[in-house]
Amino acid sequence: MVQHNSPVLFNKPVIGLTGGIGSGKTAIANMFAKQGIELVDADIIARDAVAVGSPALKAISQRFGTDFLLENGELNRAKLREQIFTHPVDKTWLNNLLHPLIREKIHQDLNAATSQYVILVAPLLFENQLDQICTRTVLIDAPESLQISRTSARDNVSTAQIEAIIAAQMSRSEKQKKADDIIDNSKDLPFAQQQVSQLHQEYLGAYMDSPLMSKRKSLK
Secondary structure: OOOOOOOOOOOOOEEEEEOOOOOOHHHHHHHHHHOOOEEEEHHHHHHHHOOOOOHHHHHHHHHHOHHHEOOOOOEOHHHHHHHHHHOHHHHHHHHHHHHHHHHHHHHHHHHHOOOOOEEEEOOOOOOOOHHHHOOEEEEEEOOHHHHHHHHHHHHOOOHHHHHHHHHHOOOHHHHHHHOOEEEEOOOOHHHHHHHHHHHHHHHHHHHOOOOOOOOOOOOO
8 A cells, every 4th residue: 555644545546636726626626527537626625614503613713703704604705715814823822723723624535535546626736735635636727817717707806816826826937837737727728638538547456456556657
């Protein structure tokens, strides 16, 4: 069995999928899902960790005050994001609170998946060292100008805000160096789909004889 950097061993190959804001992670992940591959989305897990009634949300409101909650009791994400952006100590506290909860749920969901391999979708895959629990990683890549235009059209936020988010994350070039595979998502959907289909077949070919990764083959 292949030993990962993480003490957790999964019963199937885990492909870590990442990319910057506006790179098209969701669209690409859904292409893998249409091939019958299960997805574990770190962002969804992170949102669920601070759902109304959760211990984590209670801890956040106790530390920062109830004005960090919306009228419906949900977390005011924009207010919290601004708080931790300007107060590193609070960011460390929040990470210490949430990261163990998120990682535990990620591990549970990865082990519960029944497809031939499973995709872990995580925008901060490398930044949060989640690549250490992956068999292989794939970067959804797009030029920064395209990231900005896509995000601006989708979220109606300013260019300056998007640029600040991009600047706060690992650089595109560094992600390119770290990733095992790269999907160029700078063109149309058929172009991206062709790359997804090719990688899907390569992953199946590499791991189909070894669902427990005991005889992992090398990818080209």
